[in-house]
Amino acid sequence: MLRLPAFELARPRTVEEAVGLLAEHGDRAAGLGGGTDLVPNMKHKLVTPEVVVSLAAIPELGGLAVAEDGTLVIGAMCPIAKLAAEERVGAGWPAVAQAASLIASPQLRNSGTLGGNVMLDTRCRWLNQTFFWRKSLGFCLKKDGSECHVVSGGSRCVAAASNDSAPALMSVGASAVFVGPDGRRELALEELWSTDGVRNKRCEPAELLVEVRVPPTAAGHRGAYGKLRDRGSIDFPLLGCAVRLDLDAAGAVLDADAVLVALQARPARLRGCAELVGGTTPGSPEFAAAARAVAERAGRKARPLPNVPGDAEYRHAMVPVLVRRTLEAAGAGGGPVHPL
Ligand SMILES: Cc1cc2nc3c(=O)[nH]c(=O)nc-3n(C[C@H](O)[C@H](O)[C@H](O)COP(=O)(O)OP(=O)(O)OC[C@H]3O[C@@H](n4cnc5c(N)ncnc54)[C@H](O)[C@@H]3O)c2cc1C
Ligand code: SF4
Incomplete structure (x- = not known):
């Protein structure tokens, strides 16, 4: 059985407190949504945070609402299962509801969050393995090694974006709202992801995704x-x-x-x-x-x-x-x- 390494768990009650903790601990910290990806990755020693900042006690992150102007506002801690089951999402943004309904399994959709899905790390068959497995291969350039096993001689990691909500949200012009040490900013999801498999998101480690906003769709x-x-x-x-x-x-x-x-x-x-x-x-x-x-x-x-x-x-x-x-x-x- 794989064991979790020791870590300190912080349970901030506000977004500001959470951002403060992420900024204070820098690379030694990680935000925790439902933990359905972070926890296995910690067991595999792909990430080794000393401080895990749980977002579960911040009530404002859990919302799912349609604003007066018709924008769908999905809090980062909204469970995937809730998003998949919400009738207004299925009616107004069917690709989003359908993608959510196909993520992982029922249990994982209950624990997993939309924020965690948007922020999901890239995946690779040579990476998402135990530490011992990866070590026997000399690791790889995304983590602990210097070679890529997918592209021989390659100097860039090409691990794959594997989050089902991402293309669905992009197809309907969604944007992501982050809060960081420098304040709040909104950027189109189109602009969030890059082609760098090591870190495919253009945001700072201390920036917290607080919500995803999806513009209203027309009748047709x-x-x-x-x-x-x-x-x-x-x-x-x-x-x-x-x-x-x-x-x-x-x-x-x-x-x-x-x-x-x-x-x-x-x-x-x-x-x-x-x-x-x-x-x-x-x-x-x-x-x-x-x-x-x-x-x-x-x-x-x-x-x-x-x-x-x-x-x-x-x-x-x-x-x-x-x-x-x-x-x-x-x-x-x-x-x-x-x-x-
Ligand atoms: C067996 C199995 C099958 C799976 N199948 C699928 C699948 O089919 N499709 C799919 O898309 N996913 C799948 N997943 C991955 C995962 O369950 C989902 O992507 C889930 O939505 C992740 O959400 P989470 O809240 O658990 O994220 P977490 O594990 O809590 O976090 C994931 C990452 O996002 C970061 N993060 C979380 N919340 C925030 C935030 N608010 N701001 C900034 N960073 C944040 C974390 O630090 C971490 O790096 C699977 C997982 C397992 C174990
Ligand atoms: S460097 Fe990236 S693409 Fe290459 S083996 Fe590692 S994780 Fe996979």
Whole structure:
């Protein structure tokens, strides 16, 4: 059995107190949401915080509300299960609710938080292993070593963004609100993630994610989330795809977006989706042809790496399948899509 190393647990009651603790202890501290990823990573000695700052006793972080202007405001400590089950989220932001419903397992969705999911560390099959396993391989350049086992001779870590909420939130233009020692700032999720697998977030260690804000969707909005994983009951994505379609009053596509995850260190927008499906009407042969064209483009652009479990060639072959099915599901007002 893997044991947790010793650490000090702090339970601040306000955001300011939590930020103060994170700033005071710097690299020696880590914020704790539901702990469903942080705790296994501590057991694997991937992170070794001496001070763990629990966010559980800060009531203002737990909210889930629709503001007067229609913005969905999700507190960082909102449980994933609550987000998945909230009817207003399913109706207004279906891709977000569907992605949340496919994260991990029921128990993990009860403990895991939206903030922890947004801030989830990148994953790699050569990294998310025990200390002894990693040591026998000489570690790797993300943690304790100097080589990458995915890209031979590579000088950059390409561990994969594996958080299901990320592409869904990005597809509907969400932003993240942080509070840090220098105050409060809001940035588009699009701007949050980088392609650096070692640390794929553009925020300071002492900055606390306090909420995610999702703009209102229009009456003709449709969205869906598709996820490929080994076991439908629990696993991280081998591939994830969020789709947004905005239809006009006549039912034709005005605007569209598709965002993929688990292919690189950040969720990646598929360019050209709106141009290809724009003007077509879901359910028509034109829409079906456009969805196939988007899917083929996705397959051509995607370069799955052997960084997450699963055969990279199989994942590559599944990219167009998942993209097309998720587009079709969004068009039909359905989803989620899980091919296995
Ligand atoms: C078996 C298993 C299967 C899983 N499957 C999936 C899956 O299918 N899809 C998926 O997306 N995830 C999956 N996960 C990962 C995890 O359960 C979820 O991502 C969950 O939402 C993480 O939330 P948490 O609150 O538990 O995060 P924590 O573990 O508490 O934190 C995760 C990271 O975020 C940081 N953090 C947490 N809250 C904040 C904050 N407010 N501000 C700044 N930093 C913060 C922590 O310091 C830590 O680095 C799985 C985990 C397990 C163990
Ligand atoms: S991509 Fe390379 S450096 Fe990054 S975690 Fe995997 S093996 Fe390590």
